[in-house]
Amino acid sequence: MLKNLVVYASETGNTKKLAEVIFDALPSSTGKDIVDVRTWNGKLDAENYFVGFWANRGSCSLEIIDILSSLRKKNIALFGTCGMGNTNTYYHKLEQNAKVWIPDDNRYLGAYFCQGKMQPSIRDKYESYRGKCDDNKIDLMLSFFDDALSHPDNQDLLKAHLFVDECMKKIS
Numbered sequence: 430m431l432k433n434l435v436v437y438a439s440e441t442g443n444t445k446k447l448a449e450v451i452f453d454a455l456p457s458s459t460g461k462d463i464v465d466v467r468t469w470n471g472k473l474d475a476e477n478y479f480v481g482f483w484a485n486r487g488s489c490s491l492e493i494i495d496i497l498s499s500l501r502k503k504n505i506a507l508f509g510t511c512g513m514g515n516t517n518t519y520y521h522k523l524e525q526n527a528k529v530w531i532p533d534d535n536r537y538l539g540a541y542f543c544q545g546k547m548q549p550s551i552r553d554k555y556e557s558y559r560g561k562c563d564d565n566k567i568d569l570m571l572s573f574f575d576d577a578l579s580h581p582d583n584q585d586l587l588k589a590h591l592f593v594d595e596c597m598k599k600i601s
């Protein structure tokens with residue numbers, strides 16, 4: 430069995446970037462691997478899981494839920510990217526929405542989230558709501574979109590690295 434396994438879901442590459450930094454930050458001497466959830470076949474196993482996802486309507490995908498709820502007696506950390514506001518309150522909400530799927534006999538290590546750029550079609554969609562929805566709400570969504578454009582940036586990736594260090598300290 431591996432010591433550390435990173436499993437992630439990423440449609441457009443933001444969460445993949447975090448996953449790769451997290452994988453690199455993990456000690457290599459004890460055995461580690463990284464898997465895109467699309468190629469997950471359940472055959473790999475590890476003591477410590479770093480499970481990553483992108484926010485999809487405030488939650489994670491079914492594949493990620495399946496993995497989280499299948500884990501027993503593991504150390505588990507969550508990470509992910511989202512397009513909306515860069516606030517601890519929002520990140521906490523995303524964390525709670527995923528954490529509920531982790532069975533109680535695991536040890537939960539914590540979560541790390543940052544913003545991730547969204548596709549231009551999403552900006553177009555927000556713009557298309559002009560005249561149909563509250564302008565203030567549309568402006569807020571557009572500001573989230575524009576704020577997210579540069580993320581994940583180097584600072585986000587550095588924080589992901591530090592998150593791994595914190596998790597490793599908790600485990601040892």
Ligand SMILES: Cc1cc2nc3c(=O)[nH]c(=O)nc-3n(C[C@H](O)[C@H](O)[C@H](O)COP(=O)(O)O)c2cc1C
Nearest residue numbers: 439440441442443444483484486487511512513545
């Ligand atoms: C269909 C769809 C739903 C989304 N839902 C949310 C959401 O509920 N909250 C949020 O903050 N971002 C949401 N986003 C933005 C993505 O979570 C964000 O851009 C993320 O970084 C994408 O990660 P990826 O590049 O790893 O796929 C959504 C994006 C798409 C395409």
